[in-house]
Amino acid sequence: MLLDVTDLSVSIGSVSPLSGISFALDRGEILGLVGESGSGKSLTALALTGLLPLIGGRITAGAVRFDGTDLARLRERDLRALRGRRIGFVTQNPMTAMDPVQRIGAQVDVVSRLHLGLSAQAARARTLDLLTQLRIPEAAAVCEAYPHQLSGGMKQRIVIAMALAGEPDLIVADEPTTALDVTVQAQIIHILTTLVRERGLGLILITHDMGVVAQACDKVAVLYAGRLAEARPVGALFAHPAHPYTAALIDCIPREGMAPGALTGIPGAVPSVAAYPPGCRYHPRCPRATDLCRSTVPPITTGETRLACHHPMEQPHD
Ligand SMILES: Nc1ncnc2c1ncn2[C@@H]1O[C@H](COP(=O)(O)OP(=O)(O)OP(=O)(O)O)[C@@H](O)[C@H]1O
Ligand SMILES: [Mg+2]
Numbered sequence: 001m002l003l004d005v006t007d008l009s010v011s012i013g014s015v016s017p018l019s020g021i022s023f024a025l026d027r028g029e030i031l032g033l034v035g036e037s038g039s040g041k042s043l044t045a046l047a048l049t050g051l052l053p054l055i056g057g058r059i060t061a062g063a064v065r066f067d068g069t070d071l072a073r074l075r076e077r078d079l080r081a082l083r084g085r086r087i088g089f090v091t092q093n094p095m096t097a098m099d100p101v102q103r104i105g106a107q108v109d110v111v112s113r114l115h116l117g118l119s120a121q122a123a124r125a126r127t128l129d130l131l132t133q134l135r136i137p138e139a140a141a142v143c144e145a146y147p148h149q150l151s152g153g154m155k156q157r158i159v160i161a162m163a164l165a166g167e168p169d170l171i172v173a174d175e176p177t178t179a180l181d182v183t184v185q186a187q188i189i190h191i192l193t194t195l196v197r198e199r200g201l202g203l204i205l206i207t208h209d210m211g212v213v214a215q216a217c218d219k220v221a222v223l224y225a226g227r228l229a230e231a232r233p234v235g236a237l238f239a240h241p242a243h244p245y246t247a248a249l250i251d252c253i254p255r256e257g258m259a260p261g262a263l264t265g266i267p268g269a270v271p272s273v274a275a276y277p278p279g280c281r282y283h284p285r286c287p288r289a290t291d292l293c294r295s296t297v298p299p300i301t302t303g304e305t306r307l308a309c310h311h312p313m314e315q316p317h318d
Contacts, residue, residue, distance in 0.1 A: 001024050001025070001026055001065070002025055002026050002027045002029075002066070002067060002169060002170060002202040003024060003025045003048070003064070003065070003066050003067075003170060003202060003204075004024040004025075004063070004064075004065040005021055005022055005023050005024065005044075005048070005062070005063070005064050005065075006022050006062055006063045006065075007019075007020055007021070007022055007061060007062040007063070007300070008020075008021040008022070008044070008047060008059065008061070008062035008063070008064060008072070009021075009059070009060045009061035009062055010043055010047050010052060010057055010058070010059055010060065011057065011058060011060045012052075012055060012056055012057040012058075013056060015273045015274070016060070016226075016273070017040060017043055017226045017273045018040050018043050018044065018047070018226045018227075019061070019226060019227060020227045020228055020297070020300055020308065021040070021044055021047075021062070021221075021223065021226075021227065021228050022062075022228050022231065022300050022302075022306050023219070023221035023228065023231040023306060024231075025170075025202045025204065025219065026202065027169070027200045027201065027202055028196060028197060028200045028201070028202070029196070029202055029203070029218045029219060030192075030193060030196055030202075030203045030204075030205055030216055030217045030218050030219070031202075031203070031204050031205070031217060031218065031219045031220065031221060032205050032206075032207060032212070032213035032216070032217035032219070032220045032221070032234070033045075033204055033205065033206045033207075033220075033221050033223065034206075034207060034208070034210065034213055034220060034221070034222055034223070034249065035222055035223035035224055035229075035249075035270075036208075036224075036249075036266070036269075036270050037208075037270065038225070038270040038272065039223040039224050039225060039226065039270055040223045040225070040226040040227070041174070041206045041223060042174055042206070043057070043226075044223070045089070045172050045174045045204070045206060047059055047064065048064060048071070048087070048170075048172050048204065049083055049087055049089045049172055050071060050074070050076075050079035050080065050082065050083050050087075051083070051089070053076060059071075059072040066082070066086075066087070066170065067086075067169065069082075084111060084114070084115050084166045084168075085115040085116075085166045085167075085168065086166075086168050086169050086170065087168055087169070087170045087171075087172065088162075088163030088164060088166065088168035088170070088171040088172070089163060089171075089172050089173075089174075090156075090159050090160055090163045090171060090172070090173040090174065090176045091159065091174055091176075092174050092175040092176065092178055092179065093179065094147070094152070094155035094156050094158065094159045095147065095155070097159045097162060098147045098155065098158065098159065098162075099147075100146070100147055100148060101146070102146075103143065103144055103145065103146060104142055104143055104144075104145050104146070104147065104150070104158055105124060105127055105142075105143025105144065107158070107162065108127040108130065108131070108143075108158065108161050108162055108165055109123040109124055109126075109127050109165075110123075111162050111165035111166050112126050112127070112165045112166060112167075114166075115165070115166035115167075116166060116167065124143070126165065127139075127143060127161070127165065128140060128143065130161045130164055130165060131143070131157075131158075131161055133195075134157045134160060134161055134191055135157075135187070135191065136154065136157055136158075136161075142154070142158075152179055152180055152184070153180050153181075153184035153187070153188065156176060156177070156179075156180060156184075156188060157188065157191070159176075160173075160176070160188070160191070160192070164195070168201065169201060169202065170201065170202040170203075170204070171192075171201055171202070171203050171204070172204045172206075173192065173203065173204065173205050173206065174206045175206055175207060175208070176188060176192070176205070177189060177207075177212075178207075178208065185212075189205075189212060189215075189216050192205070192216075193216050205217060210249060210250060210252070210253045211253060213234065214234065214238055214253075217234050218233065218234055219231065219232065219233055219234060220232060220233075220234050220237045221306075222237075222243065222245060222246050222249065224245050224270070224281060224282050225270050225271055225276055225281035225282070226273070226276065226281070227281055227308065228300060228306060228308055229243040229245045229246060229282065229307075229308060229309070230242055230243040230245075230246050230305075230306065230307050230308070230309070230316075231305070231306040231307075232304075232305050232306075232307075232316065233304070236305070236316065238250060240313070240314055240316065241313055242305070242307050242309065242312040242313055242314060242315070242316040243282075243307060243308070243309045243312060243313070244282070244286050244287065244288050244309070244311075244312075244313060245266075245282050245285075245286070247313055248266045248285075249266070251266075252265055252266060266285060267285065268284065268285040271284075277294075278294065278295065278297075279292075279293050279294045279295050279296050279297060280293040280294075280296075280297065280298050280308070280309070280310065288311045288313075289311075290310070290311065292310050293310050293311070296310070298310045
């Protein structure tokens with residue numbers, strides 16, 4: 001396994017927004033991390049990339065085994081060395097990753113100079129090569145440009161180039177295409193999936209879009225209110241969702257022939273950290289909830305399928 005997250009918990013000050021997060025990912029695989037707004041996707045990304053200290057957070061329990069090393073036990077300095085070099089992070093807003101007053105080429109070059117120790121000349125050659133692989137036309141001219149001179153789709157490709165420049169084994173991409181139009185979104189997803197297959201990278205793709213998950217991902221981890229609901233191979237998850245929350249998410253995917261405006265979403269809302277209910281956090285919205293669900297946190301099963309539900313829709317089989 002490239003990455004194995006087991007029973008991860010995160011605290012920020014006195015609140016505990018994440019607990020019981022579990023999923024695993026191998027090289028050459030794409031894992032979709034899904035769930036409604038507030039389900040804990042971005043905090044999970046920060047935990048995996050060692051960036052929790054930036055928001056005053058820390059891992060309080062569980063393990064994040066990355067290629068044999070438990071990131072939860074690393075010191076900040078060692079984590080920083082891994083980040084960028086072995087784990088690349090792509091954020092939703094390219095401008096948080098880019099310096100507005102520095103030319104594009106220099107911003108990408110610095111990653112391979114820092115992490116791979118390349119000379120200025122070798123780093124630029126690598127940057128040009130990466131931009132070409134990401135299908136950026138006129139890569140040499142783009143290197144001389146400033147971020148504001150590029151379109152949103154081009155900026156997002158540059159951020160992906162920055163994440164790739166250190167030759168990482170794992171990329172965590174937090175909604176890399178949400179701000180882009182549908183065509184550009186499809187191009188970027190295609191580029192990312194090709195890179196994963198060709199280079200044997202692992203990719204964690206955070207998205208709201210179950211359609212993208214069905215098309216691009218090998219595995220899916222569904223989060224709800226800061227906990228894992230279900231993590232499965234993608235085919236099994238869509239064909240036989242086991243957690244009622246997964247089934248509800250799949251029901252929200254627009255289908256052909258659906259009347260316009262028929263899309264409703266799941267009734268109710270994800271609770272905030274301050275209002276996480278006892279027992280299974282999904283119970284107030286769950287049609288299958290019983291007294292057991294209201295009182296007792298469902299344990300997470302281990303193995304290929306990870307499920308936290310007292311009354312699954314059906315017993316999972318992969
Ligand atoms: N810095 C913070 N301090 C306290 N609570 C936080 C902090 N950041 C996030 N949270 C809470 O943790 C929970 C998970 O947030 P997170 O941002 O990970 O959700 P998300 O799944 O990424 O949502 P979205 O789809 O809107 O990006 C939310 O209830 C959120 O309010
Ligand atoms: Mg988020």
